[in-house]
Amino acid sequence: MPDRTVFSHPARHGVAVLARQMTLPIELGIVHQLFGQARAGATPDGEPLYEVVTCALRPGELRTDGDFTLNVAHGPEALAQADTVVVLSSYDDYEQQEPGLTEPLADAFARIRPGTRVASICTGAFVLASAGLLDGHVATTHWRYADRFAALFPQVELDPDVLYTDGGEVLTSAGCASGIDLCLHMIRRDFGMAVANDVARRTVVPPHREGGQVQYVRRPVPEPSSPSTAAARGWALKRLGEPITLGQMAAQEAMSVRHFTRRFRDEVGTTPMNWLTQQRVERARELLEESDLPVEQVAEQAGLGTAANLRQHFHAALGTSPSAYRATFRGPGTAA
Incomplete structure (x- = not known):
């Protein structure tokens, strides 16, 4: 058992939060708020279940993405004493061009005891991957940096x-707010659903969010450099609420169905009917966000026919339901 000079309550689960220069304070606040609210017996007067400390590669002042700094008292020695290490993101991650840890980060990670749970928020996953901790694992990060991470x-x-x-x-975890989901998941794993739900209620967040970060990403189908099927796409976009056949789209370009389908796939990267479904789901998203139309009318106006068909395509594309999506982006009192 290591000498707990940083953590003053040995009976509690020790969480060390590693912050770096140009950190995002919201992520640090999420970890302290969520773990700090966890109480034995899932009651406000229960004993705290975690002790959370912030550490840096070197004690002292850290710059943030705001107009203030953080004064961090602990250095990397906290990592050697923690039961869980949470690595926050940093603007340095956004510019990482090569895999591998800097020397200070490598020295810090060498202090982490075997068996310690290590988690990341947002682009903190770049650090875990550089340390080799994610090799062979499934991981995620913010969708904006997914291509760079994969490369x-x-x-x-x-x-x-x-x-x-x-x-x-x-x-x-994905973007910074997904740190809430991750912390609640770890609390649920450590102390059960009742404690995690109590933390969620007192923090006024859902104990579990439906779907994934895909629902927060606008993914328009890329327009090709050659416009040979652009007229058909433009024609279809004006008529999403109407029945549209492959033959009608091909006729807009005076092509045979076979030739049109081949050209469309070459240009857009998918079939005309798949593209049409994607556009209809996007139209349904807009209607759910911007109108109070019931889900049946949303399905009709988006060209997806029935509410059941809308729900099926919506879940396949976004991993959530129209009702849950509307509640997220329109707020309470907006039932689908």
């Missing part, structure tokens, strides 16, 4: 759609 770390199985991943001793 740097081909040995990691990247899933850019989920809110978090759990590989046992190594966990990752």
Whole structure:
């Protein structure tokens, strides 16, 4: 058992939060708030179950992405004493061009005891991957940096759609707010659903969010450099609520169905009917966000026919339901 000079309550689960220069304070606040609210017996007067300390590669002042700094008292020695290490993101991650840890980070990670649980928030996954902790694991990170992560770390199985991943001793989360989902998941794993739900209620967040980060990503179908099927696409976009056949789309370009389908796939990267479904789901998203139309009318106006058909395509594309999506992006009192 290591000498707990940093953690003053040996009976509590020790969480060390590693912050670096140009850190995002919201992520640090999430970890302290969520773990700090966990109480024995899932009651406000229960004993705290975690002790959370912030550490840096070197004690002292850290710059943030705001107009203030953080004064961090602990250095990397906290990592050697922690039961869980949470690595926050840093603006340095956004510019990483080569795999591998800097010397200070490598020295810090060498202090972590075998068997310690290590988690990352947002692009903190770049650090875990550089340390080799994610090799052979499924991991995630912010969707904006997924392509760079995949190129740097081909040995990691990247899933850019989920809110978090759990590989046992190594966990990752997507964008910074997904740190909430990850912390609640770890609390649920450590002390059960009742404690995690109590933390969620007192923090006023859902104990579990439906779907993944894919629902937060606008993914327009890329427009090709050659416009030979552009007229058909433009024609279809104006009529998403109407029945549209492959023959009608091909006729807009005066092509045979076979030739049109081949050209469309070459230009857009998918079939005309798949593209049409994608556009209809996007239209349904807009209607759910911007209108109070019931789900049946959303399905009709988006060209997806029935509410059941809308739900099926919506879940396949976004991993959530129209009702849950509307509640997320329109707020309470907006039932689908």
